[in-house]
Amino acid sequence: MKSLFISVYNKKKVKVDSNNIVYLQAQINYTKIFLIDETSILVAKTLKSFEREFQGQDFYSFYRSNKTFIVNLDKIQNVEEIDNVLQIQLSNSIKVSVSRRKRKAFISNFRKSTSREILMKQKSI
Known part of the structure; x- marks a missing residue:
């Protein structure tokens, strides 16, 4: 299990196990990291x-699904297509869409990274 060391507002570094991260959400020049225990950390980093950082350190289970979110592929509960838009449901019941241009790459990465059977409701996913 890999860990991230994240600098928080009071200049302390917090160790976060990658397995505890559900998703990251962009908030202009900040990023909010949502954890499995339903807490979040706001970081002054895009x-x-x-x-x-994830690409450089081989965090293969993280994927940028659109301009606002990076999701942990291991925390996906369900993937479905709704009105031609691919929707990801995460373990905390949050739904995130996959941008059209990242759809094909997402499906490929998702299938490679997933060792368990995930329900994929679809027409042609």
Whole structure:
């Protein structure tokens, strides 16, 4: 299990196990990290910075689904297509859409990273 060391508002570094992260959400120049215990951490770092960090450190279970979210593929409960939009339901019941241009790559990464059977409701996913 990999861990991130995150600088928080009081300049302390907090260790967060990647397995405890459900998703990250962009908030202009900040990112809010939502954890499995339903708490969150606000970090003065862009989502793009986290995306680069995840790629550089081989965090394969994280995927940027659209311009606002990075999701933990291991925390996906359900994937379905609604009105031609791919929707991800995460373990905390939050639903996140996948952008059209990232759809094909998401499906490929999701299938590679998932070791358990996930219900994929679809027409042609």
